[in-house]
Amino acid sequence: MTVKCPSKLKPLFDYIDKNKSRFIDNLKNAVSIQSVSGDPNRRNEVVKMIYWVANRLTALNATVEICDVGMQELPDGTTLKLPPVILASLGDDQRKPTLCVYGHLDVQPANRSDGWVTEPFELEIRDDVMFGRGTSDDKGPAISWLHVVEAYNAATLDLPVNLKFCYEGMEESGSEGLHELLLSKKDTFFKDVDYVCISDNYWLGTKKPCITYGLRGLCYFFLQVSCASKDLHSGIFGGSINEAMSDLIAILDTLVDKDGKILVPKIYDEVEPVTPEEKSLYESIDFSMEEYNQDIDSPQLLHDKKENLLMARWRYPSLSIHGIEGAFSESGSKTVIPKSVIGKFSIRLVPNQQPETVEKLFREHIEKQWKIRGSANSYTFTMLPGAAPAWKSNPDHPHYEAASKAVQYVYNIVPDFTREGGSIPVALTFQDVIGKNVLLLPMGRSDDNAHSQNEKLNISNYVEGTKLMAAYLYEVGLLEKVV
Numbered sequence: 372m373t374v375k376c377p378s379k380l381k382p383l384f385d386y387i388d389k390n391k392s393r394f395i396d397n398l399k400n401a402v403s404i405q406s407v408s409g410d411p412n413r414r415n416e417v418v419k420m421i422y423w424v425a426n427r428l429t430a431l432n433a434t435v436e437i438c439d440v441g442m443q444e445l446p447d448g449t450t451l452k453l454p455p456v457i458l459a460s461l462g463d464d465q466r467k468p469t470l471c472v473y474g475h476l477d478v479q480p481a482n483r484s485d486g487w488v489t490e491p492f493e494l495e496i497r498d499d500v501m502f503g504r505g506t507s508d509d510k511g512p513a514i515s516w517l518h519v520v521e522a523y524n525a526a527t528l529d530l531p532v533n534l535k536f537c538y539e540g541m542e543e544s545g546s547e548g549l550h551e552l553l554l555s556k557k558d559t560f561f562k563d564v565d566y567v568c569i570s571d572n573y574w575l576g577t578k579k580p581c582i583t584y585g586l587r588g589l590c591y592f593f594l595q596v597s598c599a600s601k602d603l604h605s606g607i608f609g610g611s612i613n614e615a616m617s618d619l620i621a622i623l624d625t626l627v628d629k630d631g632k633i634l635v636p637k638i639y640d641e642v643e644p645v646t647p648e649e650k651s652l653y654e655s656i657d658f659s660m661e662e663y664n665q666d667i668d669s670p671q672l673l674h675d676k677k678e679n680l681l682m683a684r685w686r687y688p689s690l691s692i693h694g695i696e697g698a699f700s701e702s703g704s705k706t707v708i709p710k711s712v713i714g715k716f717s718i719r720l721v722p723n724q725q726p727e728t729v730e731k732l733f734r735e736h737i738e739k740q741w742k743i744r745g746s747a748n749s750y751t752f753t754m755l756p757g758a759a760p761a762w763k764s765n766p767d768h769p770h771y772e773a774a775s776k777a778v779q780y781v782y783n784i785v786p787d788f789t790r791e792g793g794s795i796p797v798a799l800t801f802q803d804v805i806g807k808n809v810l811l812l813p814m815g816r817s818d819d820n821a822h823s824q825n826e827k828l829n830i831s832n833y834v835e836g837t838k839l840m841a842a843y844l845y846e847v848g849l850l851e852k853v854v
């Protein structure tokens with residue numbers, strides 16, 4: 372049985388329905404800004420995106436602070452200014468609870484040539500689905516909070532909470548600078564925050580909304596192997612030296628086996644044991660393995676039971692190899708021996724695993740494997756900045772009940788409480804530094820292709836998701852202020 376929607380929300384929902392096209396236009400504008408945080412050459416686009424949102428917040432009468440968070444050191448040793456972070460406030464009524472919403476305005480890289488069917492930075496609608504980089508991760512959800520404020524204003528309804536916005540432009544690159552900012556503003560900007568909400572993840576499937584209380588953490592590594600001062604002709608030099616690429620691939624091959632088991636000794640030592648209570652949680656979760664695999668079309672899933680697959684994604688670490696910089700990767704054949712290559716891989720961390728310990732285990736493992744390999748070449752091993760532990764919240768908190776009611780008002784269904792395998796480093800910082808309950812309220816679906824080709828957001832998710840945020844504000848407004 373679901374709970375009935377309060378009539379007070381009707382004018383808000385009507386306004387959101389009526390303004391759908393304008394909200395889509397806003398997202399179209401946001402998508403056209405190529406705010407790829409991982410590309411130093413597009414840093415000005417990230418900054419442009421930050422100001423695009425800051426100006427809209429100002430127009431909504433928010434008090435906006437543009438916070439400088441310092442410099443980024445790039446892998447080649449040069450430095451680059453980090454994009455500023457927006458801290459904005461709306462309302463300061465001591466009788467109302469204060470909600471902090473976080474979003475990120477940067478995106479992953481995207482090129483049409485990767486296999487996009489549309490231009491990635493031009494929002495295009497096909498069959499009620501909006502395609503474009505950042506539609507789901509995370510520009511769509513991030514700007515929807517602004518639409519919600521607009522809806523409350525238009526409906527002449529007082530905002531039920533004091534709102535604090537924290538919007539950054541480096542999430543896809545480890546949220547550099549943000550943690551320090553949160554710490555420095557703990558007793559000022561964040562002092563009165565009672566609840567934190569992040570809308571930057573996805574439903575577990577394509578049909579049913581969920582609320583998320585856990586994420587994995589992340590350590591990202593570069594392993595560079597060098598064999599010469601210039602690229603070499605393989606006909607002239609092949610057979611006469613240890614090749615960097617062969618060494619790199621040999622080491623990468625010692626990291627994970629075909630069943631996904633990480634081969635670095637002691638890596639599973641800290642992982643929380645599964646309790647019978649935890650096991651029973653998975654049974655009731657609405658999740659279809661068939662639908663999950665239909666979307667990605669993989670020849671075989673590594674697990675044959677829903678519980679095991681969810682555990683593999685939520686509560687066990689996983690290791691992925693992402694790419695090799697310096698390798699020949701264009702079409703056609705080129706008989707070259709690359710002089711130097713950088714293998715890029717990451718591990719998703721789970722509760723109890725600490726980035727420093729994990730880095731040490733990897734360093735020791737690579738040292739040992741390198742000795743076994745016995746190559747004359749040299750290597751460097753680096754963990755990138757922004758490594759973050761996993762985050763887990765308390766879903767038995769009234770905050771989760773409030774969000775669950777909001778879902779029921781909009782979708783007429785009781786949502787599952789889920790965890791997710793991705794990472795949002797700041798979720799744990801909010802929980803630790805501010806010390807308040809943190810909740811993830813996803814807008815998009817599991818098949819939104821975040822980080823992948825043809826990222827999309829269904830218009831229905833955008834519109835109903837905005838209503839959900841409006842209903843959630845209403846419910847949070849009924850919660851106690853936290854002392």
Ligand SMILES: C[C@H](N)C(=O)N[C@@H](Cc1c[nH]cn1)C(=O)O
Pocket residue numbers: 508509542543544545571572589757792793794795796821
């Ligand atoms: C879940 C969130 N929307 C997301 O995509 N997070 C990224 C974070 C990241 C990327 N590089 C470093 N951190 C992720 O989980 O990959």
Ligand SMILES: [Zn+2]
Pocket residue numbers: 475508509542571572
């Ligand atoms: Zn995201």
Ligand SMILES: [Zn+2]
Pocket residue numbers: 479508543821822
């Ligand atoms: Zn992302």
